[in-house]
Amino acid sequence: EIVLTQSPGTLSLSPGERATLSCRASQSVSSSYLAWYQQKPGQAPRLLIYGASSRATGIPDRFSGSGSGTDFTLTISRLEAEDFAVYYCQQYGSSPAVTFGGGTKVEI
Amino acid sequence: QVQLQESGPGLVKPSETLSLTCTISGGSISSYYWSWIRQSPGKGLEWIGYIYYSGSTNYNPSLKSRVTISFDTSKNQFSLKLSSVTAADTAVYYCARVSSQYSHDYWAQGTLVTVSS
Numbered sequence: 051e052i053v054l055t056q057s058p059g060t061l062s063l064s065p066g067e068r069a070t071l072s073c074r075a076s077q078s079v080s081s082s083y084l085a086w087y088q089q090k091p092g093q094a095p096r097l098l099i100y101g102a103s104s105r106a107t108g109i110p111d112r113f114s115g116s117g118s119g120t121d122f123t124l125t126i127s128r129l130e131a132e133d134f135a136v137y138y139c140q141q142y143g144s145s146p147a148v149t150f151g152g153g154t155k156v157e158i
Numbered sequence: 159q160v161q162l163q164e165s166g167p168g169l170v171k172p173s174e175t176l177s178l179t180c181t182i183s184g185g186s187i188s189s190y191y192w193s194w195i196r197q198s199p200g201k202g203l204e205w206i207g208y209i210y211y212s213g214s215t216n217y218n219p220s221l222k223s224r225v226t227i228s229f230d231t232s233k234n235q236f237s238l239k240l241s242s243v244t245a246a247d248t249a250v251y252y253c254a255r256v257s258s259q260y261s262h263d264y265w266a267q268g269t270l271v272t273v274s275s
Contacts, residue, residue, distance in 0.1 A: 082259050083259055083260050085259070085260075085261035085262070087262075093267075094252055094254075094265035094266065094267055094268050095203065095252075095262070095265060096265075097257075097261055097262060097263045100257070100258050100259050100261035100263075101258065101259045101261075104258070104259075106261070106263060107263075138202065138203055140203075140261070140262070142259070142260030142261075145219055146205060146218040146219055146220070147205070147208070147216050147218075147260075148193070148205035148208070148218075148260070149205065150202055150203040150204070150205065151202070152202045153202050153203075
């Protein structure tokens with residue numbers, strides 16, 4: 051099973067600052083199959099990034115993804131008030147076919 | 159615009175079977191995988207399994223012995239059955255569409271299922 055470890059657990063930042071979130075895999079993940087989601091309280095997750103670096107439809111360009119192998123990063127270039135949320139990475143690959151990281155909370 | 163809506167009981171007794179249905183509207187079910195994912199209170203996301211429109215399935219090994227996902231194409235619905243539930247199965251259950259490179263692009267709003275006598 052590929053385990054995804056996200057760090058930090060909590061990121062305390064201010065609006066306008068840059069956020070860098072890490073997702074580390076226990077085994078190599080195809081960059082084609084790494085996605086990032088944003089979840090706000092009481093809401094379903096929203097797809098931000100797929101294929102490690104492609105933005106989903108309607109996602110602002112302040113969100114960007116990068117990485118390969120076992121190390122992936124989600125960057126929010128300038129935080130806006132609505133970006134404070136929990137972020138999850140997800141991989142597709144070996145059994146189980148889909149796994150999620152434990153999440154990073156971005157708070158003010 | 160694709161929309162997904164879950165339905166089913168919000169309370170299930172221990173040892174019984176949890177049953178949920180996801181109704182798909184606004185888009186075709188063809189050529190996509192469709193997932194069930196759950197989130198225990200205050201916890202992260204756990205993938206339960208997915209079904210392809212052809213009917214083939216793939217389950218999380220940790221739940222495989224208790225899970226069945228099936229399709230009713232005539233109703234544009236797919237369903238989850240989880241047997242022998244315990245309190246550990248209490249969670250918000252989501253259905254979602256699997257899209258580009260196995261990401262999940264459309265999600266239902268989630269339904270809380272509580273396992274309690």
